[in-house]
Amino acid sequence: MLTKRQNNILKLIVEEYIQLAKPVGSDLISKKINCSPATARNEMSDLEEIGLLEKTHTSSGRIPSATGYNYYIKNLMDRKKMKKSDMEKLEIIFNNHQLALSDCISKSLQVVSDMTSYTSVILGSNSHDNLLKLIEVVPIGENAMTIIVVTDKGHVENKTIVLEDVEIEDVKKTVSLINNLITGTPIDEVSMKLEYEVKPIIGKYVNQHEQIYNAFYHVFTDFTDNNSVNVVGKNKFLEQPEFSSLEKIKGIYNKLDNKDILRKITSKNNDDSKDIEIYIGEESQIDEDMAVIKTKYKTKTDEGTIAIIGPKRMEYERVINLLEFIKENIER
Amino acid sequence: MLTKRQNNILKLIVEEYIQLAKPVGSDLISKKINCSPATARNEMSDLEEIGLLEKTHTSSGRIPSATGYNYYIKNLMDRKKMKKSDMEKLEIIFNNHQLALSDCISKSLQVVSDMTSYTSVILGSNSHDNLLKLIEVVPIGENAMTIIVVTDKGHVENKTIVLEDVEIEDVKKTVSLINNLITGTPIDEVSMKLEYEVKPIIGKYVNQHEQIYNAFYHVFTDFTDNNSVNVVGKNKFLEQPEFSSLEKIKGIYNKLDNKDILRKITSKNNDDSKDIEIYIGEESQIDEDMAVIKTKYKTKTDEGTIAIIGPKRMEYERVINLLEFIKENIER
């Protein structure tokens, strides 16, 4: 249990460091809190021992450790109202009723990225939660046709394929069979059902069923591992002073560019009970100097995750406010 | 007109520099060409005067200038056959007949990016070349519906909208009116036609036509400025030694991340007569140290541009071979 003064000092250090990105020394503390530098040093040294603070080198000031940030967020951060300007910018988007939901989400996170200089990620609902609603085929030119797949959440995937020597009528027959037989199946199970429930039947009714079946099969396998990941402001982090080494930059870009990794990072849900989840440092799975704040949203028609990725030294209060605000507005 | 020896020296310098990224000095040349270092120096100094070579500082070796690269490509580069390994890797993709064309393209450029460490860009056909083929509406849940737009090239765009207090029947009527009235219109003209040819008519037949009209109008305006730009291997350039300054990196990322800029860069077609176009240095419009090699492809059903973006010091021969190979294979 920390003393009142220790709490004050920790809070001070976190907030100071978030703003200026420079280790905080005893002098500054002695001025802000009413005490001598020596006392401040003693307290800091204690806080370091508990693991809430760190030094960058033996004679440097202190910076918060990952645990320090977590403690701060849980116990010290005051949840003021949102900045007016933040709120106003987002409200413009949400008040525009002509925007589709997905546009609202991406536009609002675009705005957040611009305001904060952090990166945003939008992760669509995963393929298990999407049920096949409808497929459709549109002939394009000679032997080509576009296959369109729609899920109950309104996600659409399409693929143009070329089938030589196949009657379009046969394809249409296949489509209507699929629509009749397996509508409502979770997308990630469709290829299985296709094999066991559809293949035997089209074998009877459709000519060239081998070719046609294969084409559809491929469309669905592609769709499965393709749930949408949308990254906004991918290079915002370059603005932050802590990312000046080329090695670090490479590492981070590689993670942010890899949809699989990003999906893993944002989708893993350790604690379903919480609205907002925060992963700091190593826990972010990106870089020891980064942090991830994320939340799930759920509407009548869709669900997904939105996340903000920034330096460990993030404006937590602000970002949390922003995310909560967006979540609320989406869900309405 | 350059002498034989000058040509040899220029070629040597370009190829050496492409490989090692280090200015080439007279010693190396004197060894490879049969002459003394002093002669090499004289020749280099002449080549510099013509503008084919440059120095990085007063006492450095020489590097090719943008004009130097251009001269090299036009006159000196020998067009050997493709590297076997390059060809084999691509053939695996093109021989897989189950892949849709668009997948072939993106997969093959993915492979190229991986092999060469350059960035690839795929630019879809522009909205003027796409004609409206079909629109379709799929109801999703309560008041939501997904509108799907298909073009004659097989491009599909979709948007989920929410319309309160609107009968789905009215929406369907609107859809079939649009399909009857303006199918075949270039996508970038659809919103106009929508206004002048469709709006007056749905006004008569459809309830709540204001709302419905607005929704469709927005779908199409979004679609218009949305012709697909696909970037592969965006951070490959970090591998190159010439991009180690943070400022440069930021600048390049900003361009590569901005679809509008990228579209401008890759779509501008100075010279329609040529198959392959090359823009080096400033001309690349990205960075003075970068170059762009691009080509258009055209199939029965679709067309677009593929481009490779890399350092000025690119393996031109290899990349040209790769692009030509891909282009040919796409067009078949």
Added chain:
DNA sequence: ATTAGCACTCAGGAAATTATAGTGCTAGGA
């Protein structure tokens, strides 16, 4: 418990040093 005082540490920047990989130019030789 707090604090003044002091010795100590380390990062970071400036200046000095050296090594090295090149150049340009001159003058002599084929």
Added chain:
DNA sequence: TCCTAGCACTATAATTTCCTGAGTGCTAAT
């Protein structure tokens, strides 16, 4: 006239040295 040996010169890049400033930890006194 073309080539080349030789030499003085130059700029970078790497290494070292030195210095400063911002900070610490510890001890002893309040």
